[in-house]
Structures are given as C-alpha cells and as structure tokens.
Amino acid sequence: MPSANSQPIIQLVQVGKSFPGVRALNQISFDVASGELHAICGENGAGKSTLMKILSGVITLYDGDLLIDGAKARFSSTRDAEAAGISIIHQELNLVEQLSVAANIFMGRELQNRLGLRDDRRMNAQAKELLASLECNIEPTVLAGSLRVGDQQLIEIAKALSLRSRILIMDEPTSALTESEVARLYRVIERLRANGTTILYISHKMDEVFHLSTRITVLRDGQFIKTLNASETSAQEITHLMVGRELESVEITSRTRSQERIRRDVVLKVEGLSLAWPGHARGYRLKDVSFELHRGEILGIAGLMGAGRTELLESLFGATPIAPTGRVLLDGQVIAPRHPSEACRAGLALVTEDRKRLGLLAKMNVGRNITICSLERVASGWFLRPSRESKLASSMVDKLQVKTASLRTPITTLSGGNQQKCIVARWLLTNPKVLLLDDPTRGVDVGAKAELYRLIRSLCEEGLSVIVTSSELPELLTLSDRIMVLSEGRQTALFDRIEATQPKIMAALT
Amino acid sequence: MLGKSKIINRLSALFTIRGNELALVFAIIAIIGTTIMLDTSRSYLEYPGTSAIDVLRNASLLTIFALGASVIIISGGIDLSAGSMIAFSGTVIACAMLGLQSLGSTESPTPQWIIISGGIFAGLLAGFLVGSLHAWLIISVGLPPFVATLATLVGLRSLARILGESTTSLLLSAKKSQIPIEQPFFTDYLRENVWIWIATAMLLAIFTAVLLGYTILGRHLYAMGGNEHAALLSGLRTDRLKWFAYVFGSMTASLASVFYLANEGVSAPVTQAVGHELNGIAAAVVGGCSLQGGIGTVAGTVMGALFLRTVIDAVAKIIKTGADVWQGIIVGVVVVLAVTLSQYKSSRAAGRKLFAGPLGLLAIVILASLTGFLVATTSGATIGSVSSVIMGGLMLGYRFFESRR
Numbered sequence: 082m083p084s085a086n087s088q089p090i091i092q093l094v095q096v097g098k099s100f101p102g103v104r105a106l107n108q109i110s111f112d113v114a115s116g117e118l119h120a121i122c123g124e125n126g127a128g129k130s131t132l133m134k135i136l137s138g139v140i141t142l143y144d145g146d147l148l149i150d151g152a153k154a155r156f157s158s159t160r161d162a163e164a165a166g167i168s169i170i171h172q173e174l175n176l177v178e179q180l181s182v183a184a185n186i187f188m189g190r191e192l193q194n195r196l197g198l199r200d201d202r203r204m205n206a207q208a209k210e211l212l213a214s215l216e217c218n219i220e221p222t223v224l225a226g227s228l229r230v231g232d233q234q235l236i237e238i239a240k241a242l243s244l245r246s247r248i249l250i251m252d253e254p255t256s257a258l259t260e261s262e263v264a265r266l267y268r269v270i271e272r273l274r275a276n277g278t279t280i281l282y283i284s285h286k287m288d289e290v291f292h293l294s295t296r297i298t299v300l301r302d303g304q305f306i307k308t309l310n311a312s313e314t315s316a317q318e319i320t321h322l323m324v325g326r327e328l329e330s331v332e333i334t335s336r337t338r339s340q341e342r343i344r345r346d347v348v349l350k351v352e353g354l355s356l357a358w359p360g361h362a363r364g365y366r367l368k369d370v371s372f373e374l375h376r377g378e379i380l381g382i383a384g385l386m387g388a389g390r391t392e393l394l395e396s397l398f399g400a401t402p403i404a405p406t407g408r409v410l411l412d413g414q415v416i417a418p419r420h421p422s423e424a425c426r427a428g429l430a431l432v433t434e435d436r437k438r439l440g441l442l443a444k445m446n447v448g449r450n451i452t453i454c455s456l457e458r459v460a461s462g463w464f465l466r467p468s469r470e471s472k473l474a475s476s477m478v479d480k481l482q483v484k485t486a487s488l489r490t491p492i493t494t495l496s497g498g499n500q501q502k503c504i505v506a507r508w509l510l511t512n513p514k515v516l517l518l519d520d521p522t523r524g525v526d527v528g529a530k531a532e533l534y535r536l537i538r539s540l541c542e543e544g545l546s547v548i549v550t551s552s553e554l555p556e557l558l559t560l561s562d563r564i565m566v567l568s569e570g571r572q573t574a575l576f577d578r579i580e581a582t583q584p585k586i587m588a589a590l591t
Numbered sequence: 592m593l594g595k596s597k598i599i600n601r602l603s604a605l606f607t608i609r610g611n612e613l614a615l616v617f618a619i620i621a622i623i624g625t626t627i628m629l630d631t632s633r634s635y636l637e638y639p640g641t642s643a644i645d646v647l648r649n650a651s652l653l654t655i656f657a658l659g660a661s662v663i664i665i666s667g668g669i670d671l672s673a674g675s676m677i678a679f680s681g682t683v684i685a686c687a688m689l690g691l692q693s694l695g696s697t698e699s700p701t702p703q704w705i706i707i708s709g710g711i712f713a714g715l716l717a718g719f720l721v722g723s724l725h726a727w728l729i730i731s732v733g734l735p736p737f738v739a740t741l742a743t744l745v746g747l748r749s750l751a752r753i754l755g756e757s758t759t760s761l762l763l764s765a766k767k768s769q770i771p772i773e774q775p776f777f778t779d780y781l782r783e784n785v786w787i788w789i790a791t792a793m794l795l796a797i798f799t800a801v802l803l804g805y806t807i808l809g810r811h812l813y814a815m816g817g818n819e820h821a822a823l824l825s826g827l828r829t830d831r832l833k834w835f836a837y838v839f840g841s842m843t844a845s846l847a848s849v850f851y852l853a854n855e856g857v858s859a860p861v862t863q864a865v866g867h868e869l870n871g872i873a874a875a876v877v878g879g880c881s882l883q884g885g886i887g888t889v890a891g892t893v894m895g896a897l898f899l900r901t902v903i904d905a906v907a908k909i910i911k912t913g914a915d916v917w918q919g920i921i922v923g924v925v926v927v928l929a930v931t932l933s934q935y936k937s938s939r940a941a942g943r944k945l946f947a948g949p950l951g952l953l954a955i956v957i958l959a960s961l962t963g964f965l966v967a968t969t970s971g972a973t974i975g976s977v978s979s980v981i982m983g984g985l986m987l988g989y990r991f992f993e994s995r996r
Contacts, residue, residue, distance in 0.1 A: 142942050400824055425826035439824055444817035444885040453814050454825050456807040463806045507825070 088151050090115040090248065090279050091136070096145035098131055105131040108145065109305045111298055113248075118270070118280045120290045120311070123300035124323055124526035129283050132300070133250050136281070137169040138162030160189075168241035169250040174233050178226025183208035185225045186240045211239040215269050230386065231262035238269060249273065250281045255289060259385045260587075267293070285323070285527065287316035301325055324528045342378045342562050348546045349374040349397075349515050354407035356389075356396050356570075363570065366392045367405065370572045372565055374515065374548060377541045381561030382550040383586050388567040390550040391434055394517045397548075398431040399424040411514065425454065430508035432501070434519035434550075440504045441492055448474040448488030450503050455510040477506035481536060498529020505536070516540065518549040522556060534560055554583055566590060611879040611933050615894040618929070619901050626905040634908055642904075648785045650900040651792035652850050654893055656867070657874035658799045659843030661892040664875050665803070666836040667816035667884030668729070668736040673868035675747035676721060676844035678860045680714040681851055682751040685770035685858035686758040687713035693762050707776050711849055718845030721747070722838030729837070730830045744868070751860035770858045781853035788850055792893075795843065800889035812836060817885025873922065874899050877929045898929070910969075920965070946990035955990065959983035 089112035098106040106128045113119045123129050134140040135147065138156030147154050149165050156162045162169075176185050183204045184191075192207075194200040208221035217235045219228060225236060234254060241249050255263050270280060270293060284290050290297060291311060299306040299322040306322050351374075356367040367389045374380050384390045396405040399418030409416050411427055418424035421431070433439035442450050451474045452459060459470040474488050481502045485495055492500060501521060508516060518537070522530045537560060541547055551557050557564055564581045566574040566589035574589035627635050635642050656673050663670045688710035695701035721743060728739035752768040760766040772778055781787060803809035815822040815832050823829045851863055878895025880887030902925050907914040931938075946955055962982040967975025 398824075420826075420828070421824055422826040422828055431824060433821075433824055438818075439821050442814050442817050442821055442885075445814065449810065449814075453810065453822075453827075456810055460807055463808070464801075465805050465807060465810065511826075 087115065089113060089148075090150060091281075092148035092151070093132075094146040094148065096132070096135060096143060096147065098128075098135065098140060098143040105303050106135075106143070107303045109300070109303075110145075111305060111308050113279060113281065114296075116274065116277050116279055117295040118274060118282055118293050120282045120284060120294035120297045121300065122283075122285060122290060122297055122319055122323055124285070124528065127300040127323070128303040129300055130252065131303075133169060133252060133281070133283065136162070136248075137167055137250060139169075163244055163246070166245070166247035167250065168244055168246035168248070170234065170237045170241065170252065170254060172252040172254075174230070174237055176225045176233055176236060178224065180225060181205075181222050182212070182219060182225055182228070182236055183221035185236055186211065186221075186243055188240075190244075207243070208239065211242050212236075214242070214272075215239060216265055229262075231258045231265070234258070234266070235269070238273075242273075246278065248279045248281065250283070252283045253285075254282075255284070255286065287319060290319070291316060299323055320527060324526075342375060342541075345375045345377060347373045348376050348412060349548075350408075350410040351397070352408040352410075354393070354396060354405055354409065356392055356401060356405040357403055358570075359403070365570050367396060367570045370407075370567070372572070372575065374546050375562075376546055377544050378562045379537065379541055379547045379549060379560055381557035381564040382548060382567060383554060383557055383564055383590060384550070384567035385590055386552075387569070388590075389570040390567060391519055392570075393567065394431055394519050394548065394550065397424070398429055398517060400431070425511055425513075428512075428514035429517065430511055430513035430515070431517040432504050432508060432519060432521055434523065436497070436500060436504065436524065441500060443493050445492060446489045447478070447483070447485045447492050447495065447503055450492045451477050451488075451506045452510065454507050458510070473510065474506075477510060481506050481509075482532075496526070496529065498525045498533065501525055501529075501533065502536070505533075509540070514546065516545055516547045518547060520550055520552055522551070522553075530556075554586055557586075558583065612888070612890050612894045614933065615878070615891070615898050615929075619894075619898050622898075622901050622905050626908050630908045632908075632911075642908075644785050646897075646900055646904045648788050649904070650897045651785075651788040652847055652854075653867075653870055653874055653900055654792040654896040655795055655847040655850070656840075656844045657871040657878075657892050657896045658795055658889065659840035660868070660871040661875035661878070661880050661887050661889070662799065662803070662812065663736075663836045663840045664872070664880045664882060665816045665884060665887040666812045666832060667819055668833065668836060669740065669872070669882070670725070670837065670840045671737065671740040671868055671872075672721070672725070672743040672747060673840065673844045673871050674864040674866055675744050675751075675868070676718065676841050677848040677851055677864035677867060678858075679721070679747040679751040679754075680717050680845040680848035681858040681863055682755045682768075682770065682860050683717040684710040684714040684848065684852060685772060686754055688772070688774065689758060689762050689770060703774065703776065707774055710774075714845045714848055715842055718842035719838055722841030723834065725837040725841065726830075726834035730833055748860055751858075755858065755860055768860050772852050772856050772858065777849075777853045778856045781850065782856075791846070791850075795846070796889055796893050803889060808832070808835065813885055815884075819884075870899060870922070873926045877926055879933065899925070944993045946986060946993060951990060955983055955986040958986060 091113040093109050093111055096106060096109045097104070109128070109132060121129050121132070131140065135143050138159040138161050141157050154165060156165070177188070183201070186208045187204045192200045192203050205221045212219060212221065212235065215235050215238060217232060219232055225233060254266060258266065273280065282290070282294060294311045296308055297311055297314065297319060298308045299319060301323060352371050354367060354370040355365055358364055358366045370393060372380065382390050382393065392401065395401050397409060398421055400421050404419060411429070416427045418427060418429070437443070442453060448471055452470050455473070456465060459466055459473055471488055478485060478488065483502045483506065484499050492503060495503070522533055525533065537547060537549070549557070549560060558581060562578050564576045564586060565572060566586055568590055574586070576585065623635065656677065660670060660673060688706050691701050691706045691709045725739055725743065728734045729736050755768040755770055756766050759770060803812065811822070811827050811832055814825070815827060815829050819829060852858060855863065874895040875887065875892050876882065876895070877898060878888070878891030878893070880892065899922065902921060903918055906917050906921050910917055945951065959979045959982045963975045963979025966978040
C-alpha cells in the first residue's frame with residue numbers, strides 16, 4: 082500500500098471528454114500511487130479506453146487536468162507521453178508486421194552510427210537483451226508478423242522497457258493468450274513491478290484483477306464509481322459496481338434436459354473432416370474431425386488459439402480458401418458448400434468471431450445490417466419494399482430485445498452486445514437449421530453476456546441446433562450440452578455435460 | 592401494385608437533397624454569380640440559353656461515365672480506365688460502322704440505321720468485354736483494382752490505335768488511326784440535339800438511382816463496398832457483384848463515347864478523352880462518394896458533375912483565351928476545396944488542424960507562392976506579390992486561430 086503522504090504518480094482531476102453526441106467521460110478524478118498495480122474495471126463503453134487514450138497522449142482535447150508527479154501535464158502527442166515515461170500496450174497490438182522485431186522495438190527512435198546511418202546491429206543486440214529479460218527467446222531479426230500473439234505482446238512490452246517507461250498501461254493484455262503465456266506475462270509483470278514500474282491494468286476478468294492488483298478503480302457509463310483496495314473487496318462487489326445492478330447467475334439449463342436433448346435425432350453429421358494447410362510443417366489445419374449434432378443441442382468447441390476452432394466452422398460454412406475433405410450431412414443429405422451463399426441456402430448460419438472485421442457492415446444502419454442476408458424476403462422481384470423491410474427488421478429487434486433508438490441508428494453506435502444481437506438476428510432471418518457461433522461473446526460486457534446466453538438457450542428450445550466456440554471455458558460449461566475439444570487441429574475429446582469439468586478439458590486442450 | 596402517387600413519392604425520395612448535395616447547389620449558384628460579375632463579355636446575361644445548354648451538354652456527358660465511376664467506387668473499387676475506354680469504344684464504333692458500310696455496294700448501300708445501331712452495339716459490347724476483363728483480373732488473378740485498370744488505362748489507347756490502323760488499311764487501304772465519322776446521325780443530329788444528351792444522362796441517373804436505392808443488387812453493392820469480407824461471409828456473391836460494377840462502369844464509358852464521337856466528328860484514340868477518367872472520379876468524390884467504398888449517392892454524383900462543369904465553364908468565360916491551359920489547375924484546386932469543406936466538420940471533431948507544425952508552414956509558403964505566381968502571370972508582378980502576401984497572411988491568421996482553439 083502506498084503511504085498516505087507520498088506523492089501520487091498520476092492524478093486525474095475532473096477529466097472529461099465528449100464525442101459528438103456522447104459524453105464518454107464525465108469528471109473523472111482519482112490517483113494512482115507510484116509502484117502500484119492499479120486495475121481499471123468497467124463494462125464496454127464505460128470509458129476505460131478513452132481514459133487510457135488521454136493518459137497516453139492519443140486524445141489531446143479533453144476537459145480537466147492530468148497531473149504527473151504533481152505537475153500539470155498536457156500531452157500533445159504520444160511522443161510527449163512517452164517522454165513523460167508513459168507507455169501503452171493496446172489490446173489491438175500496434176506492430177508493423179512486415180518489419181523485424183528489433184525494428185518494431187526501436188520504431189521512431191532508431192539507433193544511428195557515427196555516419197548517421199541506421200545501426201541495425203546495435204539495435205538487434207539491444208533488442209535481444211531486452212527480450213531475454215522477458216523470458217523470450219525470439220530472434221530480433223524475424224518479422225513481427227510471423228510470431229504468435231503472446232510473443233508479439235512481449236515485443237510491445239520490450240518497447241516500453243527500452244523507453245524506460247515508469248508507467249505502463251496494459252489494455253486487456255490476456256485476451257488472446259494461452260494459459261502458459263498468461264503465466265509468463267504475470268511473471269513479467271512481477272518483474273516490472275519489482276523495478277518500480279507503475280502499471281495500469283485494464284481488464285474485466287476478475288481472477289486476473291484480483292491476482293495482480295493493489296487497487297481497483299471502477300468506471301461505469303463514463304463516470305467514476307469507486308476506488309477500492311483489492312484486499313478489502315470481492316469479485317462480486319466489483320462486478321456489481323461495474324454493472325450497476327445485481328447479476329443473476331442463471332443456471333441456463335438443467336442436466337437432465339441436456340441428457341434428453343442429446344438423444345434426439347441428428348441434424349448435422351460430420352465424418353472425417355480434414356482441412357489441408359499447404360506449406361506448413363503440420364500439413365493440416367484440421368485432421369479427421371467427426372461428430373454429430375442433435376436437434377436443439379448446443380455443442381461447445383474448446384480449443385486454444387490456433388487449435389482450429391474457427392477453421393472448423395469455416396469449413397462447414399464453405400468459407401475456406403481450400404476445400405475441406407470428408408463428409409458433412411445435414412438432415413441426412415450430403416452438403417459440400419464452396420461458397421457461404423451455398424451454405425446459407427443449405428440451412429447453415431455463421432456468426433463470425435471478429436465482429437468488427439468480419440461481421441458488421443459498419444457504414445450501414447441497424448435495420449440494414451439485420452436484413453442484408455434475407456433481402457429476397459422483402460423484395461418483389463428485383464425491387465426492395467422499404468416498408469416490408471423495416472417491418473421484418475423491427476420484428477427481430479423486438480424478438481431479441483436489441484437496444485437501439487431506431488432502425489436507422491448507425492450500427493457502430495450500439496454496444497458490443499447489441500451489435501452481436503443484430504448479427505444473430507441477421508442470421509435467424511435466414512431460418513437456419515444449424516447456427517454456428519464463433520466466440521460470440523468476445524468484446525461483449527458481463528451483463529450482455531448473460532442475455533446472449535439466455536437468447537441462445539431459448540433458440541435451442543425452439544429446435545435450432547447450435548455449435549459454439551469460446552475462448553472462455555466457463556462460458557462453454559454454462560452453455561453446452563456437450564463439449565468437443567480440439568488441439569492443434571485434432572479432436573482430442575468429446576464430453577457430455579455431466580462428465581465435463583474444467584480440469585478434464587484443460588488436460589485435453591494441450 | 593404501387594399507386595401512381597406512391598411511385599412519384601418514391602422517385603422524389605430518390606433525389607432527396609442531403610447536406611452535401613445542398614452545399615453543391617449553393618456552390619454552383621455562387622460560381623454562376625461570380626462568373627456573371629467577372630465575365631467582361633457578359634455571356635451568361637446576353638445568351639443565357641446557349642450558355643446553359645453548353646454547360647448542360649458537357650455536364651451530361653460527364654455525368655454518364657461519372658455514374659459508372661460512382662457505382663464502382665461505392666462497391667469498394669476504382670476504375671482508372673474510363674478515359675481510355677471512351678477512346679477505345681469510340682474507335683470500335685467507328686471501325687464497326689466502317690465495316691458495315693463496306694458490306695454494302697453503291698447500288699444497295701447498307702441502311703443507315705443498321706450502320707448506326709450496329710456501331711453503337713459494338714461499342715457497348717466492347718464495354719461489356721473490357722469490364723468483364725477487369726472483373727477477371729481483379730477476382731481471379733487477384734490484382735488490386737488500381738493495377739488492373741491502370742493496365743487497361745495505358746493498354747486500351749494503344750489497342751485502339753492498332754485496331755484503327757488495321758481496320759483502315761484493310762477497308763480504306765490507307766493506314767491511319769483517326770477515323771472520321773461520316774454518319775449525319777452523329778455529326779448533325781446528335782450534335783445539335785442537346786436534349787438527347789441531357790435525356791440520356793437523366794435516364795441513366797434515374798436507372799442508377801433505382802438500382803442503388805431500391806434493388807437487392809444495389810444494397811449488396813453498398814454492403815460489399817463497406818466491408819467486403821463481412822459481405823462474403825454473409826453469403827453475398829461478391830465476385831458477381833464486382834463483375835457487375837466493372838461491367839457497368841465500362842459500359843457507361845462506351846455510352847459516353849457515342850457522344851464524344853458526335854461532338855468531335857472523329858474517333859481519335861490518342862487524344863480523345865485523355866485524363867477524363869479523373870474527371871469522372873472527381874465528380875463522384877466531390878458528390879460525396881467515399882473512396883473507401885460503401886458510401887455515395889447518385890444525386891451527389893450528378894451534382895458533382897454539374898459543379899465541375901460549371902467551374903470549367905466559368906474558367907473559360909472569365910479567362911477567354913487559353914482557358915484550357917488553366918482548366919487543370921482550377922479543377923484540381925476546386926476538387927481539393929470541395930472535399931476539404933465537406934469534411935471540415937468531421938476533421939475538426941477529430942482535432943485535425945490544417946496548418947499545424949512545420950508542414951503547415953511549408954504548405955502556407957507553397958499556397959501563397961502558387962497564388963502569387965498565378966496572379967502575376969495574368970495581372971503583373973506587383974499585384975502578384977501583393978496577393979501572395981495577402982494569401983499568406985490570411986493563412987497565417989487561420990493558423991493562429993487554429994492553434995488557440
């Protein structure tokens with residue numbers, strides 16, 4: 082704990098920020114003590130990212146004051162912030178993938194020799210040292226793009242180290258890491274703290290927050306709610322403060338109902354599905370995956386990054402560049418879609434993993450995002466009928482309880498959870514037999530997650546069959562009737578709900 | 592079925608004037624006003640009819656292929672080849688007409704209507720084929736649209752010359768790349784009847800507006816332009832959509848080439864419509880199409896084309912002799928100004944500053960000297976340097992104002 086009389090390293094005084102039409106931050110005031118690990122918690126849209134952008138000099142126009150070591154600071158660029166000793170590691174990493182690791186670490190501060198030429202040798206040597214101090218044995222000369230996400234993140238940390246940053250901001254750093262990479266990150270964080278680095282840690286994963294932090298600040302809807310000592314609070318209290326209301330932890334479905342469901346008739350049957358990976362040592366992305374999906378069942382698919390979860394769904398959906406081999410039967414009929422439109426016609430639907438990149442039509446409004454796959458239903462011949470279209474869209478908005486001002490609202494102004502509901506609505510309108518959900522709650526806040534779970538459950542009650550992947554095991558354990566485990570493209574286990582436990586799945590993952 | 596009044600409502604909704612288009616209307620009025628004040632021969636006042644027809648005729652011509660450009664831009668692509676496509680299609684039409692003519696003899700000449708419709712059909716077919724080639728290069732070969740259409744930008748002019756020379760040496764036994772158009776339909780009828788130009792442009796505009804606003808295909812084009820990957824994973828046939836967009840683009844250029852032939856009375860592969868693809872793109876962009884795709888309207892594109900032609904006409908009216916020398920720089924400046932102003936609000940919200948930092952200072956120096964130079968060439972060195980200083984001072988003032996914000 083910081084002693085009461087010591088000077089806080091960061092003080093925020095009535096910091097506020099408005100975007101057109103939105104008050105993103107409203108008079109935020111709190112301190113960060115030197116050397117502590119200060120967690121910032123809040124749902125999506127609470128203002129965490131905006132606040133961090135102000136601290137790191139990305140946002141330069143804001144109200145209120147920012148004090149570093151008690152002195153007023155006003156950064157006009159990220160360089161100013163770096164000069165003041167603040168570095169940020171964004172959730173979406175900021176690397177130039179075509180450049181080497183060393184080039185990325187020294188970007189903007191490249192070393193020169195006496196002739197004024199770039200000194201790659203010295204940069205490589207220094208980069209190697211920095212990386213070694215982070216338990217990372219990658220060559221500084223390899224391209225940043227060829228590395229795993231976990232290693233890429235360490236490059237950003239190495240960059241912060243090379244800047245001798247006193248304050249390090251980490252924005253949801255574990256969202257793409259495997260178990261062992263998370264453990265390594267924790268060790269790196271311990272070491273940074275031992276050297277006196279102050280860390281601002283943004284996360285909504287409670288176990289991480291409590292494992293690491295000294296103090297926790299909660300934001301909600303752009304407002305400062307409370308700063309608490311980690312030792313004097315609980316995950317429940319923090320969640321409660323974040324959401325602003327009590328979260329029902331719903332037991333989504335009973336075990337007996339689950340057992341009954343998996344005895345129903347088979348809707349989708351997959352036999353020996355393989356997907357080649359030319360030019361890779363392993364040679365395949367998927368190898369001999371076989372399973373059955375029953376009517377109204379939710380099949381969960383567990384796997385680490387690169388295990389082939391997304392590839393499996395894309396293979397079923399005809400969205401892979403190379404055709405998969407093996408047999409897929411939908412209602413007893415062999416299907417082999419080579420284009421998403423064929424899969425769609427056959428009765429499959431895919432809610433993609435990366436919503437922003439692969440799902441949202443960001444330039445369109447809510448209504449048009451919902452109807453894009455089923456325009457034939459609202460057209461007479463070639464021509465769209467706007468009144469029919471909006472009727473169809475609003476029926477889905479009502480059914481899924483999407484929170485939106487109107488159908489004409491730009492989809493990007495909705496929260497992550499509501500955006501995801503729109504995408505689900507888009508696919509439900511195609512009347513699919515099987516719904517494929519690829520990590521559907523990624524970037525969705527706690528409150529909306531429970532709502533999505535209930536939605537998925539109720540769809541299954543209506544007879545829809547669902548395959549869902551997730552990077553969070555608890556999620557799969559809540560949702561699924563059965564859980565299939567993938568590891569490096571192979572199917573390593575298939576558990577019934579009754580036998581599935583976290584340790585058993587973990588064992589099958591690696 | 593829709594009632595009559597409902598159809599009228601729908602059609603008027605198609606051309607609902609939005610912010611950007613309204614701004615363009617005011618800009619056009621302002622330019623006409625300026626021209627009236629500065630034009631010493633007062634042609635807008637003395638001959639309002641002729642002047643209007645002249646502007647409308649050129650604007651119609653630009654609109655026709657600007658609509659093609661805007662459909663491609665909305666779908667997330669770009670077509671740099673429209674100017675060359677116009678020249679190529681012009682040559683194809685001329686050659687086809689020459690060929691059809693040579694089929695007949697002096698006693699029984701090929702009927703006029705067959706020659707003319709055959710020629711136009713050949714031109715449109717050429718557009719269809721070139722557009723399909725673009726689509727193949729982009730979809731199957733995987734070239735970026737910029738590269739694929741850059742290749743045809745240079746290639747088609749050359750091909751047009753080869754085609755013209757081989758056709759003339761075969762049929763006229765005199766090798767030449769320029770083929771004069773002898774059909775009075777082109778050289779007299781089309782040339783004189785400007786209403787046909789305007790009607791063609793208007794009909795194409797209505798067709799495109801209905802297509803983009805009220806068909807499944809149109810909605811899919813916007814979706815693909817906004818996020819191609821998401822559109823594909825939503826089951827849209829993005830390959831077919833691209834094919835449509837590029838075929839439409841090239842065929843509008845073919846259609847425009849008919850009027851170029853009428854105007855110039857000759858197919859001229861080397862000189863016809865050089866650089867005009869950029870006018871088409873500029874009209875679309877000034878009219879509010881986003882080069883990132885997914886955003887744009889027909890009304891905007893039509894207004895953009897009208898605006899550009901009004902500017903060009905104003906230059907010709909004000910400068911009189913040697914206006915074509917000035918045309919390029921003025922169009923360039925106007926495009927930058929129009930797009931800067933239409934983005935002004937969002938750039939300000941993003942905290943962007945026009946003249947910040949050393950680059951801003953450098954820009955002030957460049958723009959002030961440019962103004963000074965241009966004024967000096969027309970009005971003498973003294974006025975030139977004065978206006979350079981005034982311009983620089985204004986920009987420095989704005990820079991100061993900006994830095995205080």
